[in-house]
Amino acid sequence: MTHPLKTTDDILTKDAHLIQSFANLDALKQNDARTAIVGAEGIHVTDSEGNKLIDGIGGLWCVNVGHGRREIIDAITEQLNTLDYYSTFYNFTHPAAAALADKLASLAPGNLNRVYFGNSGSVANDSAIRMLHHYNNRLGRPNKKKILSRMGAYHGSTHLAMAMTTPGYSEEWDTAADGLVHHLMEPCAYHQAEPGMSDAEFLDVLVEDMEKAIHDIGAENIACFIAEPIMGAGGVLVAPDGYHKRMREITAANDIKYIADEVVTAFGRLGAMFASEDVFGMQPDIINTAKGLTSGYQPLSATIISDEIYDVISEPGAMFLHGMTYSGHPAAAAAGLANIEILEREDIPGQVQVTGKIFENALRGLGDLDIVGDVRGSHFMMGLEFIKDKSTKTAFDADDNVGGKVAKHAQDRGLIARALGNSLILSPTLILDADNIASIEAILRD
């Protein structure tokens, strides 16, 4: 072992040199603000004090098949014993990347048959944009570059992915792509619909917003629309029924590519391998995914593009000037293959259609609590929004941090949940049974 840190004190002393992500670094200078996770098995993780906690956030929306799956660990080890590293640069390929690309092409909808591997969801999203910009250059339309994204979106932390993310994330942090991205309205009715508005009426508002943006910017200047099927890190924000299909029709009519950011929603979380087609009934031009692709056992992302886009960027004379050293790393690709084998053999997406609904209904039941203003999401992707006064719909102040307080109490009772301002997010492993779900509900109700 190269990291023989045994006690909490040992770990937290060294941890002073580690920069945590999305953290209040000043607050973390207090040892008791940090939790060291030292082990994991099934639906649980163990902290350095020996507490066994239900992993209610599946690592970070990613440990879909649960922790400690021997098959995935063995596949990684076997791969490293055979071929530790080789790239997919130039004319090189290797069996694990080839097999996984083939598998993803067979699982992805319609003509989404070409796979570019990266090592994170952010890179998957950046890669899609670079490819589409190149595609438009090849087609002789160098101005068709702008990106339609949405308020509330989260697309990652690289400079470009953060520019597509909702502006709220980068208030004190610059974005590198000023003027490139236009953010459409957040599509969540609880926040945006006028009182008394029906879902259909709210959808009309969102459609109008999209059509106005296309009119103002000009379709000839817009490369793509990027959307999470359900917004995750923005607070589990669900668009009204029919939204994605409608947006798909509008983008297709205007020759704007539709990028589905399925970094969270793929590989079973919503009861399907990919949510775009099976849950939302539409086929995008590009699907980006990561997280559940390996259930987090190795870092890997995939940008899955249509044959139509591929044909243009691979025509004679075109060069693919894009790549990361670890694109399609053998160990990550082996993890992806073993993970998908488990998802298919155990029919985890099929199970989620049942257990995910039990989970969703259990959380919806918490809507009877005075402090719960809204319960949103679907299957194993759920959010609770806390409210100061339900009758007047008066929100807590941003610095009330009710999500943080509830998450702390939940952790004290054996459940890790994720705080997001005055909301709480649950995105557990997909292998919870009805008893596990009842325990989570009881902790949250308490």
Ligand code: PLP
């Ligand atoms: N897209 C979505 C929808 C995400 O939720 C995330 C991460 O949470 C990302 C992209 C970025 O992925 P990564 O953190 O692997 O770069």
